[in-house]
Amino acid sequence: MTTPSGPPPSRAGRLRLRHSRHVALRGAELLERKLRILRTRHEALLRAEEAGAQAWRQAxxxxxxxxxRGVLLGGEHALEAAAEGIGAADFTWREESTVGVRHPALASCHIPDRSPDAATPGNTALVHAEAAYRQVLLAGAEYAVARQAARVVGAEVAHTRQRVRALRRHWIPRLEEALARIDLALEEREHEDAVRRRWVAGRRG
Structure with a gap:
């Protein structure tokens, strides 16, 4: 962001500075409004990330x-046989926007059913294990999306906060200082012009 160059001490220059200050103040207000919305969304995403992490770890x-239990009952050969006939999972998600910030949301994980030609697991524990690992994939998909969304929105929170700070602490004060200087210069010029007019009028009189 560039600093104000300081227009010449004229009424037109003062109008330009006032317009620039108005634009900067309005921009800061809009960014602060955006920041409040992003912070609220970020906090919700952080909670979703934490809940997702706990659900995934428990799964x-x-x-x-x-x-x-399944390996203890049937051995590793039973595990290898149970793994046959299971296809790869399909992980998808869609995006949503929070005040213009796009981030992932609503994960879904499609896990194909066991092939009809494949042998069923050799014991009940492996049947439960298969169902449990399906839940692991589903929970992992939701956790991954919540985590990425929290990172994206968190990064935008930091960036927006930095822009607000630059406007409020640097750009707007500099514009106000420049405006104060030009106001003072115009006031002094008007005072000098008034003194000069009185001097000329006195000499004519």
């Missing part, structure tokens, strides 16, 4: 428990 613990 992982549950799945690992069932997996361990």
């Amino acid at each position: 992982v613990r549950d799945a690992e428990t069932w997996l361990l």
Whole structure:
């Protein structure tokens, strides 16, 4: 952001400075309004991220428990057989906008059903493990989207806060100082002109 160059001490220069100050003040107000909305959204996303992390970690613990039971009951060969016939998951999400800031939202994870030709898991624990790991993928997708959204909005919060600070602490004070200087210069010029007119009038009289 450039600093005001200081227009010549004229009424037109003063009008330009007043307009620049008005624009800067209006811009700061709009940015502060945007910042309030972003902060509220960021706090909500941070809560969603924390809840998502807890849900994902709990899902992982549950799945690992069932997996361990299944391996203890059927051995690693039963685990390898149970893994056959399961296709890759499809992870998608869509975006939404918060005061112009686009971020991911509403994750979905499609997990294909087991192939009809594939053998079913060798014991009940592995059946539960398969269902539990499906839940791990779903919870992980929601957690990943919430985390990324919190990062995107958080970065915009920091950037907007920096812009507001630059306007309020630097740009607007400099405009006001320049306006005060030009007001003083015009006042002195008008005073000098008035003295000069009285002097000329006195000499003519």
